[in-house]
Amino acid sequence: MTYQETCEYLYSQMPMFERQGASGYKEGLSNTHALDEHFGHPHRAFTTIHVGGTNGKGSVSHTLASVLQACGMRVGLYTSPHLVDFRERIRINGEPVSEQYVMDFVEQEREFFEPLHPSFFEVTTALAFKYFRDMAVDVAVVEVGLGGRLDCTNIISPVLSVITNISFDHTQFLGDTLAKIASEKAGIIKPGVPVVIGETQAETRPVFECKASETHSPILFAEDSLEVLSATMLPDGGMHYVTRHYGELDGDLGGIYQQKNMNTVLQAVGILLERGILAPASDIKALLAAGISHVTTHTGLTGRWQITSRAPLVVCDTGHNVGGWQYLSRQLAMVECEQMHIVFGMVNDKDINSVLDLLPHHARYYFTKAASKRALPETRVQELARQHGLSGNCYPTVSEAYNAALKCASKEDFIFVGGSSYVVGDFLKTCI
Numbered sequence: 113m114t115y116q117e118t119c120e121y122l123y124s125q126m127p128m129f130e131r132q133g134a135s136g137y138k139e140g141l142s143n144t145h146a147l148d149e150h151f152g153h154p155h156r157a158f159t160t161i162h163v164g165g166t167n168g169k170g171s172v173s174h175t176l177a178s179v180l181q182a183c184g185m186r187v188g189l190y191t192s193p194h195l196v197d198f199r200e201r202i203r204i205n206g207e208p209v210s211e212q213y214v215m216d217f218v219e220q221e222r223e224f225f226e227p228l229h230p231s232f233f234e235v236t237t238a239l240a241f242k243y244f245r246d247m248a249v250d251v252a253v254v255e256v257g258l259g260g261r262l263d264c265t266n267i268i269s270p271v272l273s274v275i276t277n278i279s280f281d282h283t284q285f286l287g288d289t290l291a292k293i294a295s296e297k298a299g300i301i302k303p304g305v306p307v308v309i310g311e312t313q314a315e316t317r318p319v320f321e322c323k324a325s326e327t328h329s330p331i332l333f334a335e336d337s338l339e340v341l342s343a344t345m346l347p348d349g350g351m352h353y354v355t356r357h358y359g360e361l362d363g364d365l366g367g368i369y370q371q372k373n374m375n376t377v378l379q380a381v382g383i384l385l386e387r388g389i390l391a392p393a394s395d396i397k398a399l400l401a402a403g404i405s406h407v408t409t410h411t412g413l414t415g416r417w418q419i420t421s422r423a424p425l426v427v428c429d430t431g432h433n434v435g436g437w438q439y440l441s442r443q444l445a446m447v448e449c450e451q452m453h454i455v456f457g458m459v460n461d462k463d464i465n466s467v468l469d470l471l472p473h474h475a476r477y478y479f480t481k482a483a484s485k486r487a488l489p490e491t492r493v494q495e496l497a498r499q500h501g502l503s504g505n506c507y508p509t510v511s512e513a514y515n516a517a518l519k520c521a522s523k524e525d526f527i528f529v530g531g532s533s534y535v536v537g538d539f540l541k542t543c544i
Contacts, residue, residue: 115211118218119198126232143230144264147238150224154245155252158188159389160268161380164256164300165276165310166293167435168373171365171407171416172276172310173255175377178410179403180251181205183390188244188252190265192233195415195430195537202240206410209243217242233257237264251389259286261299271389273300273329274380275320276373277311279435280463294319306330306383310376332379339378343371345446349419349427350405357382358397363404366417367429368446369439374404415536417443420544424521425449428529428536432458434466440530441470449526451476453517455510455539456531457493459486464493467531468500475528476520477504480513482534510538 113121148155163173170191177189187205194200199208217239225235237257244252254270256263278294286293294316301307301323309320312333324331342354349366353374363374381400384390407413415430425447431440444452452475458464459482479494481487490506490513497504507513510529517527529539 113215113219115215118215121218122198122232122235126230126235140262141264141267143228143234144237144267146228147225147230147234148241148267151238151242154241155268157245158249159251160270161251161253161272161274162256162265162268162270162300163253163274163276164260164297165274166279166297167431167433168276168310168369168376169255170413171370171373172274172376173253174411174413175365175373175404175407176380177253178407179377179381179400180253180390181410182399182403182406185250186248188240188247188249189411190237190240190252191255192257193533195533196541200412201236202243203412204244204247204249206412208412213243214239234264256300259296259299261296263300266300269302270305271387272380272383273302273305273307274376275300275307275309276376277435278313278316279433284461290315291319298323301327301329303327304329306332306387308332308334308376308380308383310334311372332383334376334379337379338375339382340371340375343368343374349417358400361401361404364406364408365413366419367439368443369436370416414540415533423523424518424525424527426527426529428539430533430536431530432532433462434470437467437470441472444472444528447526450522450524451526453478453521453525453527455480455513455517455527455529455535457481457490457510457535458488458531459484459534460488461486464488464496465500468497468502471500471502473501477502478507478513478517479504480507480510480535482510482532482538484534487532487534510535511542514539514543
């Protein structure tokens with residue numbers, strides 16, 4: 113099989129939550145343990161950092177990986193979903209896994225894993241852990257796929273766990289209250305392993321405290337001891353931070369939500385220094401600054417308030433649930449422009465009505481759907497949007513919607529593309 117045929121095999125032959133929704137989700141770790149044993153427990157060959165949460169875990173994972181890389185380490189990074197190419201999920205020092213490695217893995221191992229009927233994510237996780245061992249990484253930053261307790265990344269024994277925040281998402285699997293969701297996310301807290309919690313609510317904080325007490329895990333609530341004292345947006349789209357212990361830092365990731373992510377990252381860095389994972393070098397401030405200012409070039413991260421054009425100003429962002437849009441709506445309100453154009457679509461298992469409540473009424477909308485079976489039809493998005501006082505036309509593809517917005521926009525206008533990771537993925541794939 114070619115690389116593209118191999119990817120299609122992985123997408124089509126195995127249950128895949130990202131394409132199929134609930135029918136593609138497999139609960140339990142039996143397949144994960146079977147794959148792990150078959151490959152000789154590869155995750156035990158390198159140090160790991162585990163990152164979970166509802167929103168921000170991708171930015172936190174990539175930023176931590178960039179900092180570790182700036183400090184001279186060989187860093188594996190496992191994240192999901194990918195936006196354009198499957199290989200984005202598995203990187204070492206920013207370089208995606210090779211097409212040949214993916215092809216060889218599937219060809220050589222399918223005879224073993226096919227009878228297990230594993231999910232796409234189970235096989236991908238096994239591939240990532242084997243690759244990191246084969247390539248002799250020093251440390252791997254591993255992002256949780258969905259939830260935590262039963263996520264197939266949860267077989268690792270990390271030196272640090274990080275949980276960014278809790279909001280309503282994937283409630284059909286994780287529970288219909290914040291406390292229930294927090295309980296699932298808290299499943300990555302391991303005995304004696306320190307954990308950093310980025311944000312809490314009244315319902316979630318006791319859940320984390322109880323779990324950490326049960327496992328005798330040192331717990332640090334990042335919001336209780338702010339490392340980031342202030343944050344302001346930079347003209348290039350990044351953020352300028354004033355910190356308590358590391359001076360002033362410029363980050364290349366955009367979005368006002370990055371302030372909380374950066375506070376979480378810096379608290380995690382403090383623990384890594386205390387634990388000797390990061391050497392307390394005299395130039396740690398310079399190394400930290402280098403890591404935080406080069407996240408996108410070090411790790412290849414895209415889709416976080418990413419500016420793709422200046423005239424008109426075009427931004428895409430992968431925020432896709434209420435928690436994410438609470439920040440995005442505030443940021444959109446800060447944009448100064450003649451006319452705002454929003455290319456918008458969502459998938460069918462998100463709380464679209466709550467998101468629509470947060471969208472600006474003065475914008476012109478271009479309702480669309482991503483090339484995913486989970487995507488809501490653009491006509492349905494338009495129908496629901498009208499009930500919230502939002503108006504616009506429908507377009508069957510993201511590229512058609514974006515090109516229509518581009519045609520209508522003047523150089524002084526602003527175009528935003530988002531609502532779903534898959535909308536952003538299609539935009540980056542077909543329009544940039």
